[in-house]
Amino acid sequence: MFSIPTRRSATRRAPRRGRAAATSILLLAASLTGSFAATLGTAATAHADTAPPPPAGWTTVFSDSFGGPAGSAPAAANWLYDIGTGYGTGEREQTTNSTNNVYQDGNGHLVLKAINNGGTWTSARIESTRGDFAAPAGGKMEMTASIQQPNPANGLGYWPAFWALGSPMRTGGGWPGAGELDMMEDVNGLNQASQTLHDNAGSSGHGLIACPAAGSGCQTGYHTYSVIVDRTNTSAESLQFVMDGTVESTVTEASVGTAAWQQAIDHGFFMIFDLAMGGNYPDGVQGSATPTAATTSGASMSVAYVAVYEQGGNSTPTATPTATGQVTGVGGVCLNNQAALNTPSNPIGVGNCDGSAGQQWSPYTDGTLRAQGGCLDAVSAGTTSGTDVDWYPCNGTAAQGWTRQANGELVNTNSGLCLGVPGGNTSARLDIETCTAAATQLWTLPAGSAGSNTVTVTNPGNQSGTVQTAASLQLHASDSASGQTLAYSAAGLPAGLSINAATGLISGTPTAAGTSNVTVTATDSTGASGTTAFTWTVNPAGGGCGTTNLALNKPVTASSTENVGTPATAAVDGNSGTRWSSAASDPQWLQVDLGSVQSICKVTLNWETAYATGFQIQTSNDATNWTSIYSTTTGTGGTQTLNVTGTGRYLRLYGTARATQYGYSLWEFQAFGS
Template sequence: MILTSTLQRKTLFRRTTALLATGALTVLLTAFGNAPAQGAVPPPPSGWTTVFSDDFNGAAGAGVNTSNWMYNTGPGSNFGTGEIETMTSSTQNVHLDGNGNLDITAIGSGSNWTSGRIQTPSAVAGAPAGGKLEVTASLQQPTGGLGYWPAFWMLGQGQWPENGEIDIMEDVNARSQVAGTIHCGVSPGGPCNEGNGIGSGLQNCGGCQSGFHTYTMILDRTNTSNESITFYLDGNAYFTVTEGQVGTSTWQQAYDHNLTILFDLAMGGAFPNGVCGCTTPTGATTSGGTMTVQYVAAYTTNGGGGNPPPPGGGAITGIAGLCVDDRSASTANGNPIQIYTCNGTNAQQWTFVQAGTTLHVLGKCMDITSGGTANGTLVQLYDCNNTAAQVWIPQSNGSLYNPQSNKCLDDPASSTTPGTQLQIWDCNGGANQSWHLP
């Protein structure tokens, strides 16, 4: 994927500005060793389930497992951050080391650098209602001096920052520190203070360039009236943000759904420049600094209710008590989703899956045709694929909100004619956008 979209530029620009005002920091430069793996992905604790993991086993010099990862490639000049590297899919920049580790390496000098960025191709991890999500990685930060900017983070699909971002680990200039930050709401400003976000600022991380350390985020939805995100370094909590700080609707839109997982190693840009008060990288910056990742894993606990209601099969009813229906009970991709007289058939037995905020019927998902965002784009049945076109977030007024389009599920012109295909439209709180979930 070429990183030239407005969303991607906004996201990276935000990551720059979020940490500029952190004050003077102590530089720690240590000799970087290609350390061997120290263990496999930890098994889930009792009561938890592994939903995604990679231990980066494979032959030395091989690329990443493309079932788990996609390469985000393109010049840093497109990212809006001032960073100067070009992200590539070359194994010189992104490769397995043969010892069970992933290496992301920045190579270059002057203004000519290459590096790497990988992302899960779909939104693989979310906390179920009433449950928890833990996302963790064991990694060693790069040495090499001024200009290095490693990151381990998560990103919601669709609009940024509305659909959420969680930065689990960021550091800069090979300093022995770490920062955790969330992003949500609107930009600029809003409840998450965009484009800065709400963050810990840079915290001490002793030895983080000389050995592996664990960087963890837990999204806790067990307190359904005040969910939270907590950041951990080596199992020790150092920063927490709560739903109450940003408001329920903003929080639900940002975090009550699945997100993707990313690793990247940028070079130069406004953040490292701002911290050192100089232009990075410099002539003293060493080529070949590497972020080494031992493993990454995501675990969840089972949900136990919450608001909106827990998963369960049944009818979704709208205006005049009509039911949301898969036309003719067809499972063909692209089949219309319509309103119809309630009849109790399987074509009307919907399941709301909280972790992905998706609506399922007959083994497939409610989907916006071609991922459209315009008023009047029709809604269809399609293979579940974790894309933003299949995210439906229940609102307190009964509407089903799709963050990517910034629109709601809509019964056209408040029709009560069975067979009318549903669409998306600007959210207006009308009766034709009020839906009752099973």
């Protein structure tokens, strides 16, 4: 497992930049669609305790308005604690999980407070448990918070911040390459804030500037600090730093460089609130060490709300808990997140069952086992017997996947090893071990759990057929647990078709024309299930697919060719003795220009021995934007006749997984229209 990131933006401070002219900001308002757009060019409003709703076309994927009782900790489902000191920046406070340092005030605010205890400063730093806040390709993402900065009489050393790190930092990615977005930083109690991007290209944002809105200062009122990442055009991405609805600086992919930009931006982020004391940034601005003996103790940063919005996507997790309660093991002891401490790398053990938060576990439908907003995790994704387990932010890796076997073993998906109590010592930290079905490896999940298995149903692609013509389609599914029997069911099948519950074979003779939305579900003996959806178009009798090969001798291009003897043209020349073959790497593609937009109902692939197990059939009207009309990961080779439904001028075979060590090789690529 990887330790908490030990750097923050103070290692490089952005050069100060002036704000854009008001006329430019007002022009930008017409093109921006984030939640701040409506306020561009206007004064800041009074703070709101509730996160604003998303603008039209956007989705709220996360928000917290901190509505807990006075003195309560922030919600464990949303936030985890960083406990430590230094963090690689020279800051001098000890961050804690104490409600003296971080708490909800009962009036809709999160409070982070710095306290001097006889020369030792304590404060707080918390992270969002989620690390998947991302701008989708073709869309946008905004992270925003309403914050009142600390207002001490003497603020030397105070360093409040609202920022985000790239999620690769939680799985071994390095700083600054994995990306850091600083939405708000201030130092020394100044009525200012800076906003910065950190990446491998040495990018910046803007240095310390005054809060732009009238009516209150940074320390005397609530102000909004935001970043919007724009990936609408994935060839020309950008981000904007915003204060009180005013765009203060813009950073573009072109200015950073494509490689550094993609490494820093094109992934998820997790957010951080912290109140540091002293360190490189405040010391550098002051020109001497901070805090000093005169620095005021007890000032706090107050957060009214924080929210994340996305346009063109929705990163809201789809996994759900199947039950919540105690997980019991040998001798009736309970699986226990030590001291109920939701901080990364916290040890996992067992103890007397006491109903504490650290013993409330939920098996999730994605195969994880969660407590207090985090996941049961094999340390550093270890795969050797004796690897410790810990509490860690959920990150979607196989090291956090668990499958309960029928005998009670919990098998780690990544390693194939079992969760165990080492040597039966119930005071020891738990680990993963070679599975032996010993009593120390057997666990009982909370009552009502449907198991932690993952069932995956392979999507067969959209289907087509003809009235009164027999149809047959074999569905395939897999289960993360061995030895499971799957039962199949289907909803929305065309009239005349049915599914075999034991085999997953759909068969029958369609009796009516039309397009049906079909959903197939596979369920195992523990109750875990998976689904897939596709359309099935039934054409009237006497119509259906034509017999003319639309691709014959049409212009064709390919991502690569093996040699001059296997050109792309050989796949559309009507000669089954000539072939196209690609370079031996993934992905590869073969693209045919049909000359005009065509309605495509069937594609035939005549593979040479080097075929694809994973591929898509795609259509496009401009050879740039593609729509998949067929997809598989279980290609069989030979001659494959695929019933499809789609339109486009361009038709493409897009190979993603080769069946052999060689490239992709096709004797013929044929297309037929309705």
